[in-house]
Structures are given as C-alpha cells and as structure tokens.
Amino acid sequence: MVVKKLKPITIGELINEVRSYNPNADFDLIRKAYRLAEKAHQGQKRLSGSPVISHCLTTANLLADWKLDSASIAAGLLHDTVEDSNFTLEKIKKEVGESVAALVDGVTKVGHLKMRGSVSEEFIETLRKMFLAMSRDLRVVIIKIADRYHNMQTLQYLPADKAKGIAQETLEVYAPLAERLGIGEIKGQLEDLSFSYVYPKDYRWVKQYAASYYKKAEEQIEKVRRELLTALAHESLRVEINGRAKHFYSLWRKLLRPEINKNIEEVYDLMALRILTDRVADCYTALGVVHKLYRPVPYLGVRDWIAQPKPNGYQSIHTNVFLGDGRIIEVQIRTHQMHEQAEYGIAAHWYLAQLKLKNKLTSKSIDEGNFFSPAQKMVWVRQLATWQREIIDSHEFINSVRFDALKRRIFVFSPKGDAFDLPEGATPVDFAYAVHTDLGDKAAGAKVNGKMVTLNYCLKNGEVVEILINKNRKRPSEDWLDFVVTRLARKKIGQKINGK
Numbered sequence: 317m318v319v320k321k322l323k324p325i326t327i328g329e330l331i332n333e334v335r336s337y338n339p340n341a342d343f344d345l346i347r348k349a350y351r352l353a354e355k356a357h358q359g360q361k362r363l364s365g366s367p368v369i370s371h372c373l374t375t376a377n378l379l380a381d382w383k384l385d386s387a388s389i390a391a392g393l394l395h396d397t398v399e400d401s402n403f404t405l406e407k408i409k410k411e412v413g414e415s416v417a418a419l420v421d422g423v424t425k426v427g428h429l430k431m432r433g434s435v436s437e438e439f440i441e442t443l444r445k446m447f448l449a450m451s452r453d454l455r456v457v458i459i460k461i462a463d464r465y466h467n468m469q470t471l472q473y474l475p476a477d478k479a480k481g482i483a484q485e486t487l488e489v490y491a492p493l494a495e496r497l498g499i500g501e502i503k504g505q506l507e508d509l510s511f512s513y514v515y516p517k518d519y520r521w522v523k524q525y526a527a528s529y530y531k532k533a534e535e536q537i538e539k540v541r542r543e544l545l546t547a548l549a550h551e552s553l554r555v556e557i558n559g560r561a562k563h564f565y566s567l568w569r570k571l572l573r574p575e576i577n578k579n580i581e582e583v584y585d586l587m588a589l590r591i592l593t594d595r596v597a598d599c600y601t602a603l604g605v606v607h608k609l610y611r612p613v614p615y616l617g618v619r620d621w622i623a624q625p626k627p628n629g630y631q632s633i634h635t636n637v638f639l640g641d642g643r644i645i646e647v648q649i650r651t652h653q654m655h656e657q658a659e660y661g662i663a664a665h666w667y668l669a670q671l672k673l674k675n676k677l678t679s680k681s682i683d684e685g686n687f688f689s690p691a692q693k694m695v696w697v698r699q700l701a702t703w704q705r706e707i708i709d710s711h712e713f714i715n716s717v718r719f720d721a722l723k724r725r726i727f728v729f730s731p732k733g734d735a736f737d738l739p740e741g742a743t744p745v746d747f748a749y750a751v752h753t754d755l756g757d758k759a760a761g762a763k764v765n766g767k768m769v770t771l772n773y774c775l776k777n778g779e780v781v782e783i784l785i786n787k788n789r790k791r792p793s794e795d796w797l798d799f800v801v802t803r804l805a806r807k808k809i810g811q812k813i814n815g816k
C-alpha cells in the first residue's frame with residue numbers, strides 16, 4: 317500500500333549509490349552518459365515542470381537500487397535521448413560505446429509498442445510477448461520498468477485521458493512483466509499507482525471501505541508482533557518481524573472473487589506478519605513457534621513455497637492462524653535473502669548477493685556483466701523459458717513454438733500498427749497469411765517501411781509490412797512454396813493449389 321516516493325537526486329548521489337554496491341563500476345562511463353543526457357535534454361521540461369534530466373537521474377537511480385551494472389545505469393540516463401532529442405543512436409554509440417547504445421536502442425524500440433486503446437486479451441498478450449522478445453536483453457525490460465515506475469508517480473500532470481491510457485498499459489503490461497521478473501514489490505506498487513486512474517470509482521470505494529479494517533488490523537499486528545518476538549527470542553532465534561499491508565489493488569481483486577463476495581472480513585491477508593530469518597532451518601523452527609502460540613486455521617493450511625518455489629522463484633512459508641478472538645492473520649516466514657529476492661528480485665540483485673556471500677564474485681566481474689556462472693545462466697534461461705511458455709500458451713495459433721521463440725522470432729507490424737510475430741526468415745507472403753487467408757491468396761506485391769520489396773523478401777524485426785493485392789487473383793502461386801517458412805502459409809497455399 318505504501319508507494320515509495322522518489323526524490324530528485326544529483327549525479328554525485330547516483331555515483332555514490334552505485335559505488336555502495338560496486339566500487340569498481342565504470343564511473344567514467346556513467347559520468348559521460350550523464351553529460352551526454354544533460355546536453356541532449358538541455359532546457360527540456362516535463363509536464364510536472366521538472367527538468368527531463370532529473371527524470372533520467374531518477375530512472376538510473378532506481379536501476380542502482382536494483383544493483384544493475386554500469387551499462388544499464390548509463391542507458392538509464394540516456395533512455396529518452398533518441399526519442400526526445402536530436403541525438404541519434406550513432407552519436408550515442410560513438411560517445412558511450414556499443415553496449416550502452418544497444419540498450420538505449422532496445423528501450424526506444426519497446427517504447428513504440430502502444431496499446432492504442434485496444435484491450436483484447438489477445439492483443440495484450442501479444443504486446444507482452446513482443447516486449448520480451450524485442451528487448452532480447454532483459455536489462456531493457458528492467459530499464460523500461462524503472463522508467464515507467466517514475467512516470468507513474470507524476471501521472472497527475474498529464475491530461476486525464478492520457479493518464480488513464482498509461483495507467484491501463486501499466487496494469488496490463490508492466491505490472492505482469494514485473495511479476496514475471498519476480499519483482500513483487502514493484503508489481504504491487506505499479507498496480508496501486510494505476511488503480512485510481514483506471515478504476516476511479518472502485519478505488520474510492522475500496523479506500524473508504526477498507527480504511528477502518530486496515531487500522532484495526534494494524535493494531536492487532538503490532539500486538540502479535542511483540543508476542544512473537546518474545547517467543548522467538550526464547551528459542552534463541554534471531555529474527556526480524558515486520559507487518560505488511562496488502563496492496564490496495566490486490567485487495568480489490570480479491571474482494572471481487574465470488575467466494576469473498578466483497579466482504580472484507582473474508583480477506584485473511586489484509587495485514588500479514590513477515591518473519592525474516594538468517595537460515596532456512598530457522599524458518600521451520602519459527603513456524604513451530606508460531607503454531608504453538610496461535611492455532612493454525614485447518615482449512616486454510618500451510619503453504620510451503622520454500623520446499624516448492626513458485627514458478628517465478630518466490631520462496632516463503634505462509635500460514636494462517638487464529639488470534640483467539642476469532643480473527644485470522646497470515647504469517648509469512650522466509651530468510652532475508654528470499655525476502656530480498658521477492659521484493660526486488662531482479663536477476664542481478666539476487667545472484668550478486670548470493671555470489672558475494674560465497675566470495676565468488678569480484679566487483680570487476682559484476683561490471684563486465686559476468687554475473688552468472690554457466691550453471692546459473694542455465695537457471696536464468698530456464699526461468700525465461702517458463703515465462704516464454706506461459707506467454708505463448710495463451711496464444712493458440714503458435715502453440716507449436718518452442719523456447720527458441722525468443723531468438724528465432726521477429727515482430728512486424730501492419731500499417732495500422734497491429735503486431736504479428738513470425739519466425740525468422742518469414743516473407744511478406746507469410747505475413748499476409750498470418751493476417752488473413754484472403755490477403756495471402758490475393759497478394760501481388762509488398763511494401764516494407766513504405767518501400768516496394770519482392771514477395772520473397774526476408775522480413776526484419778520491427779518492420780511495417782503492407783500487402784498489395786490483386787482482386788482478380790484466384791489462387792496463390794505455386795512458386796511461393798519455395799520460400800514461405802510458416803506452416804500456416806504452406807498449408808493454405810497447398811490447399812488452394814491442390815483443391816483447385
């Protein structure tokens with residue numbers, strides 16, 4: 317429920333923040349990126365009245381909070397330059413090098429993916445998928461999330477309909493991406509920041525309805541917290557116990573569930589207690605202590621996501637207990653490390669912390685981006701595969717696609733801006749059949765980014781494809797079978813030719 321307010325910072329403060337977790341960061345690069353961004357955005361102001369450069373600094377500072385590498389910090393500073401200044405990508409490449417330029421390019425490209433008011437589930441899935449695939453480098457997604465997080469905090473300065481559109485996009489695209497990246501805290505905050513813009517009436521209703529319950533729950537939590545601290549100290553367990561209030565938006569979603577039926581008394585995790593321990597074994601000891609003091613609620617059960625982590629890596633033990641007066645609260649138990657991961661679990665952060673603990677990582681290798689040993693890289697890739705599968709599953713027409721989707725697929729746009737994903741090597745004919753059978757059958761020529769191309773032209777990521785048709789054409793050309801790559805196009809062409 318609590319959204320961290322972002323304060324304006326200076327380049328010196330940013331440098332200090334980076335130094336605190338990575339003394340050997342490439343500070344020259346970061347300073348150079350700053351000077352470049354400052355020049356690019358000279359005199360530019362945001363609608364809030366604050367200079368654009370301070371938005372760049374805030375974005376970069378969030379990335380530093382999440383302990384990203386120097387290239388990401390530099391790209392965070394430069395993320396709006398290509399879009400909003402006359403600086404070209406070439407210039408950025410020349411000044412700060414290829415890897416930072418590539419990140420800026422990625423951020424600029426995914427920035428062009430707009431929802432355009434269309435909110436069908438399928439379209440949103442396409443957008444999320446495209447986002448991941450076009451960015452290729454996950455750091456691009458993370459930079460976009462940082463950028464969006466700050467933009468959401470200054471939404472009140474935008475015209476109402478524009479603000480609503482951005483908030484909607486945040487709910488549909490960015491918050492789910494944050495969740496998939498395992499950044500639970502950011503997901504919750506993005507949702508809460510969007511809530512009042514997208515569903516203003518419900519927001520006011522929930523806020524008013526829940527206020528007294530939150531207050532009461534807070535008092536109870538404090539009492540239980542003290543009791544637990546004493547009991548756990550008796551067991552010589554070193555723990556930290558915090559209360560956490562449920563995010564507003566997620567409370568609202570829960571209230572809408574049929575079994576809850578808008579009755580807040582049925583929501584048991586309005587407030588939860590979080591016990592943070594040093595070691596995994598301590599989690600189970602703490603669970604025993606909790607259950608000795610407060611009886612567990614049998615029908616709600618204990619959920620052990622330490623033994624069996626959630627797909628996004630989340631680990632914690634959750635239990636619901638009776639407080640004695642009939643009330644129920646949720647208690648979450650996890651190690652400090654699991655907590656860090658759950659709140660800000662961006663790849664680098666978690667792996668860095670782990671590796672640092674084991675002294676396997678030098679600051680230098682952090683900065684070279686060698687975060688991952690080959691084995692850990694595998695974990696990361698597997699995780700990506702999970703998201704990819706999750707995202708792809710909801711899209712029926714490409715359910716045969718395997719994990720190579722990330723690398724082997726391209727995204728192209730119709731002249732209206734609709735996105736289509738195709739395998740690498742796809743041609744305008746593949747595109748035409750992906751749009752509509754009739755468009756394929758009648759295809760006579762194609763334009764890519766406004767220029768005529770041949771029908772066997774090899775499409776590239778991000779291109780806008782327009783198919784020119786011949787209305788009198790009855791069936792596709794057999795020759796097309798020599799170059800089409802999608803099963804769909806092959807099947808349709810085959811049917812028309814054989815079926816006559």
Ligand code: MN
Pocket residue numbers: 371395396463
């Ligand atoms: Mn920005």
